[in-house]
Amino acid sequence: MIPRLALVPGEPAGIGPELCVRLAQAPRSDCTLAVFADPAALRAAADALALPLRVLAPGASVERPGDIVVHPIANDAPVTFGQADPRNARAVIEALHTAAQHCLDGTFDGLVTGPVHKATINAGGIPYSGTTELLAQQAGCDVVMMLANATVRVALATTHLPLRDVAHAITQESLERTLRILHRAMRRDFGLQHPRIAVLGLNPHAGEGGHLGREEIETIAPVVDALRDEGMALTGPLPADTAFLPAKLRDVDAVLAMYHDQGLPVLKFSGFEDAVNLTLGLPYPRVAVDHGTALDLAGRGIADPSSLFAAVDTCARLSRMRVTA
Template sequence: MPESRLPAIALTVGEPAGIGPEISIRAAWSLRHEIRPVLIGDAAYLAMLANEIDPAIQLMGVSLEALRNYGLSATGIDRITVIDCPLTAHVVAGQLDPRNGRAVLHTLDVAIESVQRGWCDAIVTAPLQKSTINDAGVKFSGHTEYLAEKTQTPQVVMMLACEANDHLKQPLRVALATTHLALKDVPAAIRFDDLLCTLQIIDADLRYKMGISHPRILVTGLNPHAGENGYLGREEIDVITPVIEHAKSLGIEASGPYPADTLFQPKYLEHADCVLAMYHDQGLSVLKHASFGLGVNITLGLPLIRTSVDHGTALDLAAQGLGHADISSMLVAIRVAAEMAKNKK
């Protein structure tokens, strides 16, 4: 396929002291025949790493100003474009430096702009360290919240997914009604309007970004045994069931609420395109066990496509030197983003 027809994927390389730059370079080079990878980070630092990883890897740095004036030009499959976002301080692998926090955050702004201007078709984010950005004097709670704020998106949905493997007969997708909340705060956050909007976002993105014409969504209960007819809690009766019924009236194929402890079985999952869990560990513990490092984080509801790896910065691995990090999750994240970009087009 001609390079101009391959989906252009913006890869933010994340925390420079972690494994993000290495896995971004290695994955981009590995998939350069399938996508047009565009790395976003410090061009000089990435070029140095690329040479250490494999001298055959060729990067070409370009300034943001040049892109704004001339756009993104083709480089050929033997050279990868890097949008240069210079770091402030020298990088020591495994050691965080808040002086680089604002530069790391700037890569997200550049990634957003690259999609909004049509240079790239999707964003894939390597892991960053929230503390470094906060220590740099910028209040930051995470990729998802930042992207939502910058794109003026009122509600987004976090979904993790993994492909079929030796342990799964079919792909597994798990979306969350609530994300990073203390468990004691979850019941109050299960509200009719928010939960309905979550189902609508899931349904829309499964259709238009993932190419599933009639998405089937299974919804968990909040309480053990899905509340057991009110004896173990009334959230299922008062909120979750009414939301599901209303969603059905809107043409959304949702069902439940199901007890979460029995829902994640092949006989149920084979009839589902996504499971909506009520809180973080209720759904993600199962998925992360099943994915074995091949999971991908997808942000639903944004006006752009964003995927990410399902792991952190792994500073300890980075400190050991190059060659210890596994790029499997990054490969999957890039391929999923590319497929979503094709579906959206």
């Protein structure tokens, strides 16, 4: 089975288009790729990098390095690398929605997404908190964000929230839902029949027996205990400052962090270049790069494409896993 992947470059003034051009220089045998973007932005990126690019219509076959299949979605304003334009916010969101809809209807088997510029999308009049949330709303399902590299997989109980709102957002119901999605995804997408999941506490030292907060006692531990009684291999709540020690990670398949900056700095320090962002719980695999638009690097030919290559590799592997499961 050769997975059919949809690819959205993201912000056209950032490094997304040139990363797609670099990807096109190495035709793949493990998947087919179709890009949802403005062909003009891709051609401009190819010119800036002095790399060959031949834009092919949907359904065409890639024959040589530089070939790229494109579902055209025109930008509303000319693109200048390094200068994000709110007028192009519509095209960015349309590309995401269109590619995702093709995954929902079975035309494609998985979705790979490049970096978007949140402030520019909101400045364009489109309320936007993140692609994870956008795809979940479109599909009508609950999802979990997980970032992964060769060292560790870190899922998040909450995503893009101010720190002062995190404690109130973590409830027994939300935590149980998150752990069930994570457990199911580790079985279905990663082929782990008995995934071992470490659950972090919210407070320093996991609350220090209630002296530094009672969320571990009143919210996290009851959920962990109940799901462990059902047969899930869960440990926790664990102090976050020691949970990522190599000796601890050897016995863990995934870590559930309570908030964004509790787990992701460790993951990015351990291997930022090959890290990817996964949305668990969608009807299709979605994998994103783990970096921003890098407007200051756009069009200069120096952006590292490693994360995009890793995202495509991961999405192809997950797509095959779902079809053969």
